[in-house]
Amino acid sequence: MAEAETKRFDVIFEGVGRATGKMRNDITVRFDTMDETFELATDEGGFHGGDGTAPPPLALFTAALTGCIMTQIRAFSKRLKIPIGQVEVKARLHWEGTQVGREPYVTAPVGFDLDIDLDSEASEADQHRLLAAAKTGCFIEQTLAQGLQVGHRLKIGEAWQDA
Amino acid sequence: MAEAETKRFDVIFEGVGRATGKMRNDITVRFDTMDETFELATDEGGFHGGDGTAPPPLALFTAALTGCIMTQIRAFSKRLKIPIGQVEVKARLHWEGTQVGREPYVTAPVGFDLDIDLDSEASEADQHRLLAAAKTGCFIEQTLAQGLQVGHRLKIGEAWQDA
Numbered sequence: 001m002a003e004a005e006t007k008r009f010d011v012i013f014e015g016v017g018r019a020t021g022k023m024r025n026d027i028t029v030r031f032d033t034m035d036e037t038f039e040l041a042t043d044e045g046g047f048h049g050g051d052g053t054a055p056p057p058l059a060l061f062t063a064a065l066t067g068c069i070m071t072q073i074r075a076f077s078k079r080l081k082i083p084i085g086q087v088e089v090k091a092r093l094h095w096e097g098t099q100v101g102r103e104p105y106v107t108a109p110v111g112f113d114l115d116i117d118l119d120s121e122a123s124e125a126d127q128h129r130l131l132a133a134a135k136t137g138c139f140i141e142q143t144l145a146q147g148l149q150v151g152h153r154l155k156i157g158e159a160w161q162d163a
Numbered sequence: 164m165a166e167a168e169t170k171r172f173d174v175i176f177e178g179v180g181r182a183t184g185k186m187r188n189d190i191t192v193r194f195d196t197m198d199e200t201f202e203l204a205t206d207e208g209g210f211h212g213g214d215g216t217a218p219p220p221l222a223l224f225t226a227a228l229t230g231c232i233m234t235q236i237r238a239f240s241k242r243l244k245i246p247i248g249q250v251e252v253k254a255r256l257h258w259e260g261t262q263v264g265r266e267p268y269v270t271a272p273v274g275f276d277l278d279i280d281l282d283s284e285a286s287e288a289d290q291h292r293l294l295a296a297a298k299t300g301c302f303i304e305q306t307l308a309q310g311l312q313v314g315h316r317l318k319i320g321e322a323w324q325d326a
Contacts, residue, residue: 004264010273013221015254017229025233027226029218034208038218042230045197048238055192055201057234058176060227061303063190065313066180067205068220070188075211076267091178095302101167104239104296109306110173116326117318124319131317131326133267139258140224143272147310150228154294155280156287163279163294 011139023050058093065140066091069114072134082130085119112144174302186213221256228303229254232277235297245293248282275307 010033017027023044030037042057044050055063066089077084092113099105118127135141154163173196180190186207193200205220207213218226229252240247256275262268281290298304317326 011258013225015225015229017252019250025230029222038222040226057231059192059201062176062178063203064223066178087182089180095174107302107305113314139270142270151276
């Protein structure tokens, strides 16, 4: 049997964020490969000094994770020929913050959980197989699973410094 | 000197996602602590079998990460009394996918980079100090830095199974 060909592809998203309202950020997101541009925004509610004109970053994050796994479930359902019905996913994302005196608080994840109803007539084994494929195909879950140190540079005067 | 008090707080976001259009997902995100609800959606472009009615999950993710660090920069600028101007952040998020034959592809992060211009008259040391606080206060960056195995349950018949 001939060995199956292995293909590698890059997925690159670029964002440009600008502070606009009191706590609002307007972020233009570019997906160059597909020549697509998306205008997004985040804000905070009044309790955090914002005007509530857009969802907070963690709401976008929750939707991104939920949408990512759902998208891969549907994409791979076709590819693996495992039929699904009206897919519903419930996500619960739990973080904690710790603050000493008036210092800026420090954050950490506690646990993220996804309850997935594929509404499928497929066998139990096939449903597990589809979810396993969706997990390893979900860019966001794989990033969380592997962990990642984000790189930072700060513009000081006209020069960029690692930060 | 009296020891500063340590406070701990929970931040919990819950999402309910429903598959609607061909690749569209509608996701209701609930932030119970603040009694806030956000209606969000993801879709894919035509190349991936969607209708392009909403940004893809990775666009929401890019905006979430960019907005998260920007929000904490502004929140902690006040707290640390380090003045900032028109903050601009450029984000570049790079993933790769690997596909063997017609198998579902497997994903992995390659690198995420944030270029941050605080537009600040503060000293170099103070700007680095502010960014350091924003990084440890950014729920999303800390989640990425620590890594996290997302928990999954599948509904098989009327029972929930770990998956």
